[in-house]
Amino acid sequence: MTPPTDSRLTSANRFLEDLDVGDSWLSQGRTITETDVVAFGTWSGDMHPLHSNEEYARRTQFGGRIFHGPGALAIAFGLEMGIGWKEHSAIAFLGIQDWKLMAPVRIGDTISVREEVAEVRPSATKTDRGIVKTKVEIVNQHGEVCQAGHWVVLLYRSAVHTP
Numbered sequence: 001m002t003p004p005t006d007s008r009l010t011s012a013n014r015f016l017e018d019l020d021v022g023d024s025w026l027s028q029g030r031t032i033t034e035t036d037v038v039a040f041g042t043w044s045g046d047m048h049p050l051h052s053n054e055e056y057a058r059r060t061q062f063g064g065r066i067f068h069g070p071g072a073l074a075i076a077f078g079l080e081m082g083i084g085w086k087e088h089s090a091i092a093f094l095g096i097q098d099w100k101l102m103a104p105v106r107i108g109d110t111i112s113v114r115e116e117v118a119e120v121r122p123s124a125t126k127t128d129r130g131i132v133k134t135k136v137e138i139v140n141q142h143g144e145v146c147q148a149g150h151w152v153v154l155l156y157r158s159a160v161h162t163p
Contacts, residue, residue: 015158
C-alpha cells in the first residue's frame with residue numbers, strides 16, 4: 001500500500017485510467033460536536049437515549065453519549081469529497097459494501113477518512129466510464145478505526161470526457 005497522501009497537499013481530480021490499486025488518501029479532520037449530535041438526531045428522528053440522555057448513556061458499555069453511527073458516515077462522505085480526487089469525474093455513487101461499525105465516535109472526537117483504491121474496472125458496456133471500489137476507514141484522533149468498508153463509484157474515463 002502506498003502511504004496516504006494528505007488531502008491538504010493535493011486534491012487533483014482523477015479519472016478512471018489515472019487510478020491504480022493501492023493509491024490512497026487521507027482527508028482533513030473534523031471534530032464532532034454537541035451540535036452535530038443534536039442536529040443529526042433532530043433531522044433523522046433518531047433520539048435514542050444513547051445519543052440524547054447522559055444518565056442513560058453513562059450506564060451503557062460506552063460510559064456516556066456517543067454520536068450516531070449513520071451521522072459519522074454522513075460526515076465521512078463530506079470529508080471524502082473534500083479530498084477532491086473525484087470532484088469532476090464521478091458520475092454516481094453506486095453503493096456501500098461490507099460496512100462495519102467497530103468503535104464509537106464520541107463527542108469531541110476528531111475523525112478523518114483514509115481511502116485506498118481496491119479495484120478499478122472499465123465498464124463492459126459503456127466505453128466512457130468504469131467502476132472504482134475503494135476501501136474507506138473512518139478513523140479518530142488516536143488512529144482507531146471506528147467504521148470501515150468499501151464504497152463503489154461510477155467514474156468517467158478521461159479519454160472520452162472533459163469536465
